[in-house]
Amino acid sequence: MIDEPGREPFAYPSLCDPERLRALARTGLTADPDPEMDDIAERVRRWLHVPIGLVSLVQAEQQILPGMSGLPEPWATKRATPLSHSFCREVVVAAAPLAVTDARADPVLRANPAIPELGIVAYVGVPLTDEDGGVLGALCAIDTAPRRWTPTHLDVLRDLARACSTELRLRLSRHDADRERTRRDELEHALRRSLERSRTLLTASQRFTDTSTVADVRDRVGELVSTELAPSYVGISLLGPNRRMQRVDDPAFPLGAEGLRPWANYDLSAVLPTATATREQRLVHYPDLRSFDADHPPGARRLVRDLGLQAVVAAPLPGDTHAVGAVVLGWAEPRTFAPSDLLMITTIAGYAAQALGRAELLQHRTTVAEQLQQAMLTNLPEVPGLRMAARYQPADSREHVGGDWYDAAALPSRDGRGTPVLAVSVGDIIGHTLQAATIMGQVRAMVRQAAWDLPDAPPSRTLTAFETASAGLHLDAAGTAVLAHLHRTAGPGWTMTWSNAGHPPPIVIAPDGRARLLAEHDFLFGFPSVSSLLRRDHRTEIEPGSLLFLYSDGLVEHRDRDLDVGTDRLLALLGRIHEREPAEIVDLAVDGLAPDSPDDVVAFAVRFLPDRGAGAVPRR
Template sequence: MTDDDDGNAALADPGRLAALAETGLGGEPDPALDALAERARRRLGAPIALVSLITDREQVFPGLAGLGEPWARTRRTALDSSLCRHEVVTGAPLIIEDSGADPRSRDNPLVAALAIGAYAGFPLTDTAGRVLGSLCAIDHRPRRWHADELVVLTDLAHACSLELRLRIATRDAQRERARTDTAEAMLREAFTRSQLLLTASQSLAHAGNISQLREIVTDLVSGDLKPAYIGLTLAEGAGDLHRIDDPLQALGPESGDELSHVEDDTPIALTAREARLQLYTDPEAIAAAFPETAQRRYAELRLCSIACVPLPGPAGVAGVLLFGWDTAHEVDVHEQAVITTLAGYVGQALERARFLEDRVTVARKLQEAMLTRLPEPAGVRLAARYLPVGRLEQVGGDWYDAVDLTGAGHDALALVVGDITGHDIQATTLMGQVRNMGRQASWERPAGPPSAVLAAVEQACAATGVGATGTVLQAHLRPETGDRWLMRWASAGHLPPIVRHRDGTTEVLSGVDMMFGYPGLRKTPLVDHQVRLRPGDTVLLYTDGLVERRRTDLDAGIQRLRETAAALDPTDLARFVDDTIRRMLGRGTPHDDDVVVLAAHIPAADRR
C-alpha cells in the first residue's frame, strides 16, 4: 500500500468521519472557536490562525482569525491543497519554517494564494485519539518557530480538542437523556470559559472570585506607581458597565446607580468604548474632557489624577481598571507598561474567576435539583432547608430525603440526612448516586429496619465502585396507638438527632456507628435505635455545617442547637427551621460547610 493509500484511508476512516459529524461543526463560523483562533493568533504574534477540520472531501474552518477573502467568507478549501491534512494523515504536528523551500509545501497552490511563508499546526483529536483536524498558525514570511511558541500552540490545541470532545459528548448525551436547553447552555458556557485558564496569569491565579481582584491588584501595585485608589468595572451585556467596588458606585451617570453605559461621558465609559488607555494627569485635564458631573464625583473621591486601562477579554473589552492618585501624577512610559501589563493579567484572572463562579452555579443548581420535594404524610409535618457553603468556590455532598412508604404497603415514613465527603462537583455527583440508591433500598425494604437500608446502600456502593464515603442517618417513623409514633434510626457516623418535646425540653438521641462507605472495616453490623414520639414532639436531623465551627467544640455546637430549638415554636415548622438556621449561623456570618436541616413534627391536634 502506498503513502497516498494510507493517507486516503486515514481521511476516510468511518470512525473519524462520524466523530467529525458529531461535533456539529462545518464551514459556518463558531464564536467559541473563532475566539480560540484569535487567542492563538495574538499569543504567537502570527497574522493568521485557523481551527481546521478535515473531511474526506474538503477542509473547513469553523474557527479563524486574520484570514482574508474569499476564504474568510467561504471558510473552506479543497482537500488536495490543504496543509492541515498532513496532521490527519501522520497524526503528528506539521512545522514548516520556510514553505517555499520545504518539499511538503512549496508546490502547494494554496501556499502562494494565502502567501504562506511559515506554518505550525498541531492535531485536534477526539477521545479515541482520532485526528479531526488541526489548530495552526500561519506567518506570511519564513519564520523560525521557537520552543515556547510551540508549547503555547500545543496547549491551545489541547484546549480546542477538549472543546471538540465536549461537543461530541454533548450530542451523545442528548440521545441518552433529555437535558433542558438552559442547563446545557450553562454547562457550555462554563466549559468554554475554562479554556481561558490555559493562558491565565500565575500572579492572579489564586483569585477565587471577582470580588477579590481589586484587593489583589492593590497588593501587587507598589513603589512610585502606588495609587491612592484602585477601582474595577466589568463590562456586561448590551454595553452596560457594572462596578463591583462600593466607592465607584458614585461614578455612574446618576448618583447611586449600579450600572453605567459604554456610551456615557465618563473616563471609564470612554476607555471601554475606545479600548485604549486614558490618562488624566490633574483635575484640569479631567475638567477639559468631561462634564461637571464626572468632575464632581471624582473630586468626592479626592482623586486629582486618574488612569483608566481596558481589560482584554475574548470578545473585546471585558472591563476597566481605574488607578487614582490624590495628587497630580503624570504616568510615564514605564508606568504605562506596568499598568497595561497588569491589566492583561487582571483580564485573564477575570475570565478565570467568571469560569469558577459559573461552574459553582451549575454545580449548585444540579445539587439543589437532587434535593427532595417533601411528601405530605398524614399525621406528620415536614420541613427542610439546604444552605450551600458560604465560600463561593465550593459545593458539597450534603442532602436530605423523605420517602412516604405507604405506596409500598406500609404506613411508614423514611427520613434521611447525609454528608458525602468532599466539597466539589465529584462530591455532589456521588451524593446523587447514594441518594438514589437509598430511595430504592427504602422502597424495597419498607418493613425492614433502617440499618438494613444503610447496609444495602453501603454494599451497593462498594459493589458498583461508587466510592462514596461520609456520614448517613436513616430514620423510619411509624404510627402507633394513642397518637404516638415510633422512630427507629441507624447512624453511619452521622450527628445524633435532637428531639424537641412539646414542653420545650430537648433530648439528644445517642447511638452512632462507624462512618458510611467502609463495609470492609465494619466489624459489627449497624445498630438500630428507637424512641417514641408524642404529639407536639419535633425531631431535628441536620448536618455538621449547622453546628460545627473552627476552633469551637462540636458538643458545644450541639448544645447550642438544643437551646435554640427549645426557644422556638415548632407549630409553624417551616419558620421553625428557618429561625433555627438563622440563629445558629448568625446574620451575615460565612459558614464553612453546607447546611442541611430536616424536621419532622407530630402535631398535637392531629388524630389518626
C-alpha cells in the same frame, strides 16, 4: 601686553565658545553684587591706588561686574555693560594681560564709548581663568587720568587675579559637586521609583492570584491607593450586554456623582475615559483638566470636577477578543505621567483582566455546582401533621457544595391499605469537595430507591440493600447515615423506627423541653471489613408537639472542643428554642453553633403537630 600702538581689533567669535560660556554659567555669578568679588575689587582699588577696581566676566553679549568698587552711576547699579564698552573683552580674546596708559590715544580703544561714558582713561587688566585655563574675564584697575603701569602694578594685580581665579574655581567645583549630587539624588530617586514600581507590580501580581470574584478584583484594584501610584480615586467599569458599561460598586469609593445616571450605566459609545479605553482598546491619559476638557463634552467635565479630579488615566481590561472593561485612576492634582507610570498601569490592568476572567470561570463553576447541589437535595414534602425545615451549609466555600445530605419521602404501601410511612434521612459522605457531592447525590438517590422498593422493610434492611448495590456497582461510597421511618399511630402520636450507621444521634425534644438523645447506633457504611455485621433497628414513640432534630457532625464537632461539648451545646440550644418554627430552629442552630465550621453542616427539624384527626396521609 603693554601699549602696542599697531594692534588690530580682536575678533569676537572666541567669546562665544560653548565651553567658556558653560563655565561662566557654572560659577553662578550674575550682575548681582557678590561679597567676595566686591572685596577683591576693593583691594585692587586700594592696593593700586586707583579710583575704580572691577571683577569683570565677559559673556557672549555683555560683560557683568559681580565685583565692583568705585564705578560711577548708572553703571554701579546696573553692574553690566554692553561689549561695546568693554576693555576686558580684549583680555579674554588675547588670553593675556592688557595695559593701556591713555585709551584716548590707543588706535584700538580710542573709539570705545566707555571712555566718555565711564570716564576710563588708563586701564590694566589680568585674565581670570577656570581650572582648564580658559579665560572667563578680567581683574582690572581703571584710572580716569593717563597713567603708566609699572611691573609692580602688574605683579600686584596678578596676585589678586590668582586669588580671584581660585575663588572662581572653587565655585565651579562646588557647582560640579552640587550637580553630581543632584544627579546622584535624581538617580537614587529614579532607582527608588523603579523599585517601588517593581514592588507594586510584584504585589499586584501576587494579590490578584487569590481573587475568585469580581468583588475580590475590585478590592485589589482599590488597594492601589496605597502604592507608589497613590491615586485618590480608583474605579472599574465592565462591559455588559447590549454594549453597556456598568460601574462596579466599591465600598472603598462610595457612589457619588459617578453613581448617578448616566454615569453608573452608560453606552460604550459614550465620550468617557473608561468607554474610550474599552472601545478603542488603548490607554488614555490626561495630566490636567485642560487636556481632559479638550477631549470631553460638558457632562464629562462636570463629572471629573464633581469627583475632585484633575488628572485621569483609563486602561482597558483586555479579554480574548476585545476589552471587557476598563480601570480608571484619578488624582486630585495635575500629574505628569512618565512612560514607566503608564506601563505600570497597563500591566496592573492586565493582571486585573486575567483575575476577572478567572472570577468569571469560577462564578460559572460555582453556579453550576450550586445548581447541582440543589438538584441533589430534597424539596421537603408537605405532610399532614408534620412541619419540616432543613438547612445545608458546605465546608468548601469555593465550591458551595459538599457531601452531606438530608431527605424526606413518603413511601408507598405494598397493598395500598397499610399505614403510610415517611422516610427521613441525613447522611455524611467522607470528604468536602465536588467529588464528595457527586457521590452524595448517588447515595441519596440509591437510599431513596431502596426505601421505595422495600416500603414495608425496616430501615436496617434498606441500608443493607443500598450497601450491597453500592459495593456491586463499585461506587466507593463511605460515610455515616441515619434512616428513620415515621409512622402515624392509631392514637394521637407517632412512632419512629430508625437505624443509625455511625451517624451523630438524633434528638427528640418533648413538648415540655425535655431532650432525649437517641444514642443507639451501628457501624459506618462503605467499609468491607464490617459489611458482614448485621444492622439493627430501634423504635420510639413520639408525642404530638415534639421536635425531631437530625444533623451532621459539622454542627457539633470542632477542632477546638470535644464532640460531647458540642452535643451538649446543641441540646441546650434546642431546649431554649424548641417551640419555634422549624425554619427558625435550623437557622439558629447553624448560625449559632457552626457559622464557620470546617465541615459540611446539615440541620433537619421535624415538628410533630398536635393531632387533628387520625389517618392523615403524607402527600408524595
